[in-house]
Amino acid sequence: MVHFPTxxxxxxxxxxxxxDLEKGKTLGIVGxxxxxxxxxxxxxxxxxxxTNAQVSGEILLDGVDLLQLSDEEMRLRRxxxxxxxxxxxxxxxxxxxxVGNQIGEAYLVHNKVSKKAARARAIEMxxxxxxxxPDRRVDDYPHQFSGGMRQRAMIAMxxxxxxxxxxxxxxxxxxxxxxxxxxxxxxxxxxxxxxxAVIIITHDLGVVAEMVDDVLVMYAGRAVEYGPCKEILTHxxxxxxxxxxxxxxxxxGDVNAKLIPIPGNPPSLLDPPPGxxxxxRCTHRDKVPGDLCRTELPELLPGVSGSGHLKRCHLAxxxxxxxxxxxxxxAPDMVEEK
Amino acid sequence: xxxYIVRRAVVGVIMLIVMSLVTxxxxxxxPIDPARYACGKNCSxxxxxQTRKALGYDKPTVVxxxxxxxxxxxxxxxxxxxxxxxxxxDLVAQCPAPCFGYSVVNQTTVNxxxxxxxxxxxxxxxxxLIMWLAGxxxxxxxxxxxxxxxxxxxxxxxxxxxxxxxxxxxxIFLLKFFAIKWQLVAIPAYTPIADGPLxxxxxxxxxxxxxxxxxxxxxxxMTRAFVLESMSEDYVRTARAKxxxxxxxxxxxxxxxxxxxxxxxxxxxxxxxxxxAIITESVFNYNGLGKLAVxxxxxxxxxxxxxLVLLLGxxxxxxxxxxxxxxxxxxxxxxVG
Numbered sequence: 024m025v026h027f028p029t030x031x032x033x034x035x036x037x038x039x040x041x042x043d044l045e046k047g048k049t050l051g052i053v054g055x056x057x058x059x060x061x062x063x064x065x066x067x068x069x070x071x072x073x074t075n076a077q078v079s080g081e082i083l084l085d086g087v088d089l090l091q092l093s094d095e096e097m098r099l100r101r102x103x104x105x106x107x108x109x110x111x112x113x114x115x116x117x118x119x120x121x122v123g124n125q126i127g128e129a130y131l132v133h134n135k136v137s138k139k140a141a142r143a144r145a146i147e148m149x150x151x152x153x154x155x156x157p158d159r160r161v162d163d164y165p166h167q168f169s170g171g172m173r174q175r176a177m178i179a180m181x182x183x184x185x186x187x188x189x190x191x192x193x194x195x196x197x198x199x200x201x202x203x204x205x206x207x208x209x210x211x212x213x214x215x216x217x218x219x220a221v222i223i224i225t226h227d228l229g230v231v232a233e234m235v236d237d238v239l240v241m242y243a244g245r246a247v248e249y250g251p252c253k254e255i256l257t258h259x260x261x262x263x264x265x266x267x268x269x270x271x272x273x274x275x276g277d278v279n280a281k282l283i284p285i286p287g288n289p290p291s292l293l294d295p296p297p298g299x300x301x302x303x304r305c306t307h308r309d310k311v312p313g314d315l316c317r318t319e320l321p322e323l324l325p326g327v328s329g330s331g332h333l334k335r336c337h338l339a340x341x342x343x344x345x346x347x348x349x350x351x352x353x354a355p356d357m358v359e360e361k
Numbered sequence: 362x363x364x365y366i367v368r369r370a371v372v373g374v375i376m377l378i379v380m381s382l383v384t385x386x387x388x389x390x391x392p393i394d395p396a397r398y399a400c401g402k403n404c405s406x407x408x409x410x411q412t413r414k415a416l417g418y419d420k421p422t423v424v425x426x427x428x429x430x431x432x433x434x435x436x437x438x439x440x441x442x443x444x445x446x447x448x449x450x451d452l453v454a455q456c457p458a459p460c461f462g463y464s465v466v467n468q469t470t471v472n473x474x475x476x477x478x479x480x481x482x483x484x485x486x487x488x489x490l491i492m493w494l495a496g497x498x499x500x501x502x503x504x505x506x507x508x509x510x511x512x513x514x515x516x517x518x519x520x521x522x523x524x525x526x527x528x529x530x531x532x533i534f535l536l537k538f539f540a541i542k543w544q545l546v547a548i549p550a551y552t553p554i555a556d557g558p559l560x561x562x563x564x565x566x567x568x569x570x571x572x573x574x575x576x577x578x579x580x581x582x583m584t585r586a587f588v589l590e591s592m593s594e595d596y597v598r599t600a601r602a603k604x605x606x607x608x609x610x611x612x613x614x615x616x617x618x619x620x621x622x623x624x625x626x627x628x629x630x631x632x633x634x635x636x637x638a639i640i641t642e643s644v645f646n647y648n649g650l651g652k653l654a655v656x657x658x659x660x661x662x663x664x665x666x667x668x669l670v671l672l673l674g675x676x677x678x679x680x681x682x683x684x685x686x687x688x689x690x691x692x693x694x695x696x697v698g
Contacts, residue, residue: 101601103604
């Protein structure tokens with residue numbers, strides 16, 4: 024749980040969020056901007072400043088609760104056991120220092136080695152992430168790199184200490200589509216090689232389908248659907264996930280498929296709506312008897328298809344509604360195949 | 362880089378030449394007749410004309426200006442009029458190149474005046490600069506790190522108090538209490554550095570502090586704002602995510618970016634202080650460029666005014682070139698080629 028007390032009240036950026044992840048597996052956290060994806064991952068790294076954020080709950084890494092650690096103990100784990108790749112590599116790298124300096128710094132701080140060894144390690148990592156002529160490019164400044172190369176360098180920085188957990192915060196959002204694919208490919212390769220657990224934060228369901236084992240859909244700071252990737256993409260049970268799926272264009276799909284945007288905007292986290300957070304934008308809220316959506320927040324419970332698939336929704340027959348109302352609209356070809 | 366500096370220097374020289382012309386034109390556009398002023402009370406029209414001729418103010422402005430430029434390049438002698446030189450050869454003053462003129466009011470060449478006053482102002486400005494920069498950056502960074510605390514508020518409020526007081530008040534206050542009443546320091550007087558670096562420093566302490574307190578306020582607030590701004594930059598978050606110690610994040614990643622804009626301000630403020638510390642100079646009886654400028658203006662001493670304009674102008678131009686070069690050193694993105 025991450026709360027930000029402000030002058031206007033407490034912003035409940037994430038609340039009641041829970042997930043787990045094994046080594047070598049990938050979790051995708053999906054949601055709109057402001058749904059709490061980045062906030063919760065920053066909490067794992069302990070990046071929130073104590074002066075303006077309250078983080079509570081427990082974050083277990085190899086059985087150690089990160090929230091119980093002292094600042095110094097957490098610092099020693101940061102970048103070594105857990106590391107993070109940021110969204111916009113141009114602003115995430117310091118403009119005044121060379122790429123090699125910044126990558127080597129991450130190695131130097133957690134290993135008792137000489138600067139020369141750190142530099143050699145930085146070159147090795149740059150080579151590993153596919154930067155051509157790494158022994159020369161190591162002395163370049165970030166502005167001399169292309170966008171894709173900068174993100175590769177960020178990945179090199181994130182993986183230099185062989186972390187147990189790598190968090191990639193929208194790693195491909197700022198990149199060209201062709202470069203996106205290369206970066207995702209690289210991440211997948213490296214994950215296999217380093218056997219890290221990876222959390223990918225994204226709003227791109229294409230990335231999810233490509234990369235992840237499990238999906239966590241977030242809305243207004245809460246998990247609204249959580250389960251194996253295949254399950255969630257083929258049998259989503261929460262109207263918000265349907266909305267996300269309906270908003271994705273598919274170039275190879277049926278030309279009759281419609282793009283249906285989710286109406287409205289995400290709610291204010293300062294003053295969230297009562298009941299289900301999503302009900303003001305939900306087109307299915309009237310299918311639930313007793314106005315329950317407006318009054319009671321649904322629990323995150325196993326859905327129709329089994330215990331591995333959790334959802335936070337009052338709807339009694341989501342799979343039926345999806346099959347009869349949503350799927351024919353967004354992918355008519357898939358209905359016919361059945 | 363070298364070509365760039367040369368280009369800037371050439372532009373700077375052209376600017377100085379234009380500045381000298383503008384100063385000439387402005388001087389003669391003024392309603393006060395400098396010859397009448399120099400001649401004094403009970404001046405007959407005949408005497409006034411004589412004075413005008415002796416001062417060289419009878420020639421057209423543009424001719425006077427070209428004569429001046431020639432003097433800078435080749436040197437000249439005063440008075441300029443061959444007839445006068447012949448009459449009183451013992452009164453002739455030689456002014457070798459680069460000659461910025463001869464001040465009749467002070468009975469000496471402008472070069473000699475500037476040479477005397479320049480080290481005074483330079484020492485004062487340097488002493489002030491070091492104190493205000495050290496204090497401003499230190500308190501600014503501390504205030505930013507302890508943002509919102511009592512310490513932070515105290516620093517910001519304290520800086521504002523010194524900023525609000527006029528220079529003469531702070532100067533006289535320091536002089537009265539520190540030098541006279543409590544006798545913590547000697548009564549400041551300018552001693553050239555050649556007469557002993559320690560005496561030189563001692564004399565500079567109070568006047569330097571007066572100016573430093575004045576300038577520090579702005580630097581404290583700016584440093585605080587820049588550091589706070591840089592702490593929310595993405596690359597500072599990256600540095601923290603690497604697991605760097607917070608001090609290293611602050612010094613290497615946050616402050617380096619935050620202090621870059623200060624370089625520009627320091628260059629300009631320092632150059633402006635060279636001729637602008639008039640009040641402090643008079644409170645502490647320092648005969649620097651500021652005092653020279655005020656005196657030259659009240660006595661309509663054209664050669665001294667021109668000399669000061671060019672010297673201070675050159676200082677601003679050089680300071681700007683240095684700032685630009687420093688920028689390229691600090692920020693790799695500015696480096697060309």
